[in-house]
Amino acid sequence: MGEVSTPEEWQKPLPAIDDVNREFWAAAAEGRLLIQACPHCGHRQFYPRALCTACGDPPEWLECSGRGTVHTFTIIRQMAMRPFRDELPYVVAMVELEEGPRMMGNVTDCDPDTVRIGLPVEAHFVRAADDVGVPMWRPASG
Amino acid sequence: MDRTPVIVGTGLSDYPKAPHLDGVQHHVQAMQRALADSGLEKSEIDGYVSAGGGGLMIDDAVTMAEYLRIDHHYIDGTMTGGSSFEFHVQHLAAAIREGLCDVALITYGSDQLSRMGRKLGTGGFQRPGSRVSGPIQYEAPYGNSLVGAYAMHAARHMHEFGTTPAQLAEIAVGVREYATLNPHAIYRDPITVDDVLNSRMIADPLHKLDCCAITDGGGAVLLTTADRAKDLRQPPVYVLGAAGAETHWNVSQQPDFTTCAGTTAGPIAFERAGLAPDGIDMLMFYDSFTITCLILLESLGFVPRGEGGPFVAEGNLKRGGRLPLNTDGGGLSSSHPGMRGIFLLIEATRQLRGQAGPAQVPDCRTAMCAGSGGWLSAIGVAILGAEHP
Numbered sequence: 399m400g401e402v403s404t405p406e407e408w409q410k411p412l413p414a415i416d417d418v419n420r421e422f423w424a425a426a427a428e429g430r431l432l433i434q435a436c437p438h439c440g441h442r443q444f445y446p447r448a449l450c451t452a453c454g455d456p457p458e459w460l461e462c463s464g465r466g467t468v469h470t471f472t473i474i475r476q477m478a479m480r481p482f483r484d485e486l487p488y489v490v491a492m493v494e495l496e497e498g499p500r501m502m503g504n505v506t507d508c509d510p511d512t513v514r515i516g517l518p519v520e521a522h523f524v525r526a527a528d529d530v531g532v533p534m535w536r537p538a539s540g
Numbered sequence: 541m542d543r544t545p546v547i548v549g550t551g552l553s554d555y556p557k558a559p560h561l562d563g564v565q566h567h568v569q570a571m572q573r574a575l576a577d578s579g580l581e582k583s584e585i586d587g588y589v590s591a592g593g594g595g596l597m598i599d600d601a602v603t604m605a606e607y608l609r610i611d612h613h614y615i616d617g618t619m620t621g622g623s624s625f626e627f628h629v630q631h632l633a634a635a636i637r638e639g640l641c642d643v644a645l646i647t648y649g650s651d652q653l654s655r656m657g658r659k660l661g662t663g664g665f666q667r668p669g670s671r672v673s674g675p676i677q678y679e680a681p682y683g684n685s686l687v688g689a690y691a692m693h694a695a696r697h698m699h700e701f702g703t704t705p706a707q708l709a710e711i712a713v714g715v716r717e718y719a720t721l722n723p724h725a726i727y728r729d730p731i732t733v734d735d736v737l738n739s740r741m742i743a744d745p746l747h748k749l750d751c752c753a754i755t756d757g758g759g760a761v762l763l764t765t766a767d768r769a770k771d772l773r774q775p776p777v778y779v780l781g782a783a784g785a786e787t788h789w790n791v792s793q794q795p796d797f798t799t800c801a802g803t804t805a806g807p808i809a810f811e812r813a814g815l816a817p818d819g820i821d822m823l824m825f826y827d828s829f830t831i832t833c834l835i836l837l838e839s840l841g842f843v844p845r846g847e848g849g850p851f852v853a854e855g856n857l858k859r860g861g862r863l864p865l866n867t868d869g870g871g872l873s874s875s876h877p878g879m880r881g882i883f884l885l886i887e888a889t890r891q892l893r894g895q896a897g898p899a900q901v902p903d904c905r906t907a908m909c910a911g912s913g914g915w916l917s918a919i920g921v922a923i924l925g926a927e928h929p
Contacts, residue, residue: 411680414671445678445792470699470797472691473744474683482683490684492692492792502679502792515699532681 399429400464400533401522408526409481415529421459422446426531429523433499435460444499462497464521465538469494473510489513493535507536542766544928545633546776549578549762550886555875556726556755559654563597566649566758566877567604574760579773580643585762587614587641589632591624591648593879596655604647614641621913622826623784625761625881626920629909630782632763642764649758650877657754675790687751687829689791689915691743694831696797698745700846705745707849708830709736711865712749712872714858715827719869721899726753727873750830752871752880759882761889766928777892777924780906781812784920791915798846801919802839802910809921810841814929815906817842822891822901823863824884826912827870833857836910840921859899867891867899881911885922892926 413423422445425432433444434457441452442460450457471491477483489505491513505513506522518538523531551573553566561569567590575582588610592600601617614635618627625646632644672680697703713733719725731749739748769776785804788794810816817840825833834848842863843851857865866872868887871880888907890896896904905927911920 410683411670411672411677413677413680414673416673419677445675470692470696472684472688472695472746473741474685474688475744476687476740476742477683477685479683485683488683490682490688490692492797500792502682502684504682515695526681 400431400520402427402429402525402531403522404525408524410526412526412530418448419446420529423530426523426533427525427529428531431462431464431521431533432459433462433495433497434458442498444501460497462495466493466495466519466535468505468513468515468517468519469500470515471505471513491535493519501533503533503535505535505537543637543639544766545636545763545779546766546769547761547779547885547889547924548764548769548772548774548776549574549580550889551577551760552886553649553758555724555757555877556753557653558651558756561651561756563599563649563651564607566651566756567599567647567760568608570649570758570760571608571645571647574645574762577774578762580762584643585610585645586612587632587635587644588612589616589628589644589646591619591628591879592617593619597651599649608647610645612641614644620784620786620918620920622828622879622881623911623913623918623920624879625885626782626909626911626922627784629779629885629922630784630920633779633782636763636765642768644763646761646882647758648879648882650879651756652877653754653756675793679790679792685743687746688743690829690831691746692791693797693835693916694745697831697834700798701849703834703849705737706733707853708750708834709733710852711827711830711833711857712736715866715870715872717859718867718899719873721897722869722874725869725874726755746829746831752828752876753873755875755877757875757877759886761882761885775893775926777889777926778929780815780923780925780929781809782922783808783812784918786918789914789917794915798835799839800835800912800916802836802921805919805921806840809923813923815923820863820906820908820923821904822867822888822907823857823865824888824907824909825865826880826884826910827866827872828876828880828912830872832912832916833865835916836912836919839919840908840910864901867896867901881920884909884911885924888924892924
């Protein structure tokens with residue numbers, strides 16, 4: 399279980415919950431990171447879909463370790479949209495999960511200029527609404 | 541009857557800033573100019589294509605066909621972002637060969653700069669606190685920008701291959717040299733590599749001058765058969781081969797941040813054209829960002845993977861180089877109203893007709909237009925030629 403923090407107010411975009419994505423966002427609100435794995439062919443994927451993109455069968459959930467590495471990233475230094483513009487500069491990264499798939503996220507709790515490709519990171523979660531946790535990343539401890 | 545598909549008319553609407561035109565009027569003006577260029581009558585058009593996406597106006601294919609009153613029996617609204625128009629050429633080449641239509645019109649128009657300002661690249665995609673559906677929900681909470689999506693490609697390319705910011709800057713410098721020759725280009729002062737590297741960082745490692753302009757503008761292209769072209773006003777430009785492919789749409793699904801679907805589309809287009817990269821005389825690449833050109837160059841086989849940086853630094857893409865790039869000044873320095881792909885076709889046509897004035901590539905017989913739609917997502921390629929295949 400990853401650390402879950404609850405901000406006073408969440409002003410960033412939120413997902414519209416549906417039958418396919420509900421479990422992913424709800425799990426993240428409890429500090430658990432889910433991807434999908436196919437019971438038929440073993441393919442692993444993120445983001446959640448109604449089918450395995452490799453074979454077309456229905457996928458199942460797989461809980462991840464919450465560990466990964468920065469595959470690539472950028473430091474956003476210009477952004478007009480609130481509330482992001484109040485947080486400049488910030489890191490947007492593609493994190494490669496220990497389990498294989500990649501996902502986008504912010505790398506927080508560090509100086510943006512210290513982020514490098516290959517940096518080990520670990521997940522933490524922000525509870526943005528009762529049914530939504532947003533996965534975030536920070537440099538791995540130890 | 542020779543049904544080889546040819547481009548016989550092109551038109552550009554007023555740019556780079558045209559507050560007197562809305563998006564639909566850009567479509568109209570470009571069409572009027574393409575008709576005048578070709579010598580065709582509007583009533584001869586029986587195929588119509590628009591990707592829409594021009595901004596605030598409703599300009600999808602069926603709405604525009606009605607507004608322009610094109611009595612078509614072939615229509616296509618394929619929308620792959622900025623590369624849409626290269627996909628359109630692929631589709632129209634087949635449609636014209638097959639006899640599904642005889643004279644086809646593609647139009648595009650956008651009042652992006654006059655109506656929406658310069659927010660496209662770093663304005664964000666969603667409103668604060670909004671609920672987001674679809675795959676973008678897995679990116680929207682993180683505040684990425686359009687520039688940031690391309691920056692992540694540049695960062696990975698630099699990491700894997702040692703590509704440098706100065707090498708990317710050479711692309712912007714070379715395209716700017718051509719912009720100095722285009723009286724309509726939005727940026728016309730020559731720049732140096734240092735100018736690019738000293739310009740403001742927007743999203744590491746991309747500087748302001750690694751990024752395309754934001755402008756107004758529109759374009760139109762008329763295609764028909766080689767037979768019909770015989771008594772028209774302009775020398776025909778032949779569609780030698782066209783292809784398109786997609787690896788992803790949203791950037792977080794990019795399977796490989798150092799390449800793109802050009803690796804699929806390029807070989808198909810070359811095979812259809814009976815050409816190889818060394819048979820191409822000039823390049824019209826979608827230069828949304830300097831890195832876009834570098835990845836297109838490698839993925840389409842003009843240089844081995846990872847070797848684009850040194851190739852660019854040698855000056856090969858500049859005026860007088862082996863493969864002149866974006867002779868109208870490109871999106872980086874001339875015009876980028878949001879979806880630039882149609883301008884690639886229009887400028888390549890100008891070159892292949894030998895009408896490019898001081899920007900003319902000597903003895904230009906073949907050109908490759910390569911559009912990148914989305915986030916190096918949907919790549920459309922059209923190889924055009926001055927001679928009948």
